[in-house]
Amino acid sequence: MNRRAVLIAFFFAGFTAMVYEIAWSRPLQVILGSTVYSTSTILAGMLSGFTLGSYLMARPSDRFRKPLAVFGLTETLIGVYGIVFISLITSQLSGVLPFAGYWELAISFVMVMLPALMMGAAWPLVNRAYIGNDEASDAAKLYSSNSFGSSLGPMAAGFLLIPFAGIFLTAVMAALINIAIGLFFIYSQGGLKDAF
Numbered sequence: 001m002n003r004r005a006v007l008i009a010f011f012f013a014g015f016t017a018m019v020y021e022i023a024w025s026r027p028l029q030v031i032l033g034s035t036v037y038s039t040s041t042i043l044a045g046m047l048s049g050f051t052l053g054s055y056l057m058a059r060p061s062d063r064f065r066k067p068l069a070v071f072g073l074t075e076t077l078i079g080v081y082g083i084v085f086i087s088l089i090t091s092q093l094s095g096v097l098p099f100a101g102y103w104e105l106a107i108s109f110v111m112v113m114l115p116a117l118m119m120g121a122a123w124p125l126v127n128r129a130y131i132g133n134d135e136a137s138d139a140a141k142l143y144s145s146n147s148f149g150s151s152l153g154p155m156a157a158g159f160l161l162i163p164f165a166g167i168f169l170t171a172v173m174a175a176l177i178n179i180a181i182g183l184f185f186i187y188s189q190g191g192l193k194d195a196f
Helices: 003-032 035-063 067-093 103-130 135-165 167-188
Strands: none
Touching: 003 035, 003 067, 003 103, 003 135, 003 167, 035 103, 067 103, 067 167, 103 135, 135 167
16 A cells, blocks of 8 residues: 555545535525525535544444545545536526425535535545554544645635636536546555455
8 A cells, every 4th residue: 555645645535525615615605595505505514424424434444355445436436426516506507407495405415415425434444544553643644634635625726726717627627536536546456346
């Protein structure tokens, strides 16, 4: 296992999660009719997903033979979902998906929470693969790597990517990063056979 590659991948996992949060906020603001509602929905959905995904994956991750391959699968699924999600919410802007009333909030919350579940599930998988005898140091490296990516994601999305590429392409770029990370780890671990 290339430990540096794990840290780099976890940096970009945090980076893309926050790029999604910024890219999704504007279309949801239009759909929900309020910046407060859209921001609250995204934040609640993301944090709920992070928490639940990490909790649900904690025990299974100890049994996986190839936790990095499973991490690769989660990253690939996040990327695919990222493309589907931005396509759905931008089509909603043109009236293709007519939601009504409070259903908009509930559906938006669930749609944001689904990829966040996979993002949260990545934590115990990467912990399982990366943390060795020096637990405190290894955990700190993972946390700082992911947090550093998470801090750069909003800045890159808000000040660079969206102004120059637009919301849709920004979300697609984040998704392609997830898919690239995912396929790299699936391939480098010899595929998903016997991973679970």
